[in-house]
Amino acid sequence: MNFNLRNAVLANVSGSSQEQLENTIIDAIQRNEEKMLPGLGVLFEVYWQHADEQEKQNVLQTLEEGLK
Known part of the structure; x- marks a missing residue:
């Protein structure tokens, strides 16, 4: 298959x-389930x-700061 x-x-x-997209993202994060990660990706x-x-630079900066 x-x-x-x-x-x-x-x-x-x-x-x-x-x-609806916001609800999908929030739900995926709150469930904290590994199976939701590909969808967020x-x-x-x-x-x-x-x-x-x-926008890409802003995201990269936010990720960098969040991962410290």
């Missing part, structure tokens, strides 16, 4: 409103692909 997790996640959230990938250089 060939299952593409990225496509499954994208299909699941496609057409979601900002509120796909959402981050979508963000990264559409972010400008300033």
Whole structure:
């Protein structure tokens, strides 16, 4: 069986409103389940692909500070 997790996640959230996306992200973080991490990774990938250089730098700075 060939299952593409990225496509499954994208299909699941496609057409979601900002509120629905926020709820999905918050729920995934609050559940603290390993199985939710790939979905968050796909959402981050979508963000990264559409972010400008300033947004990317802000994210990198925030991550760097959060990981200290």
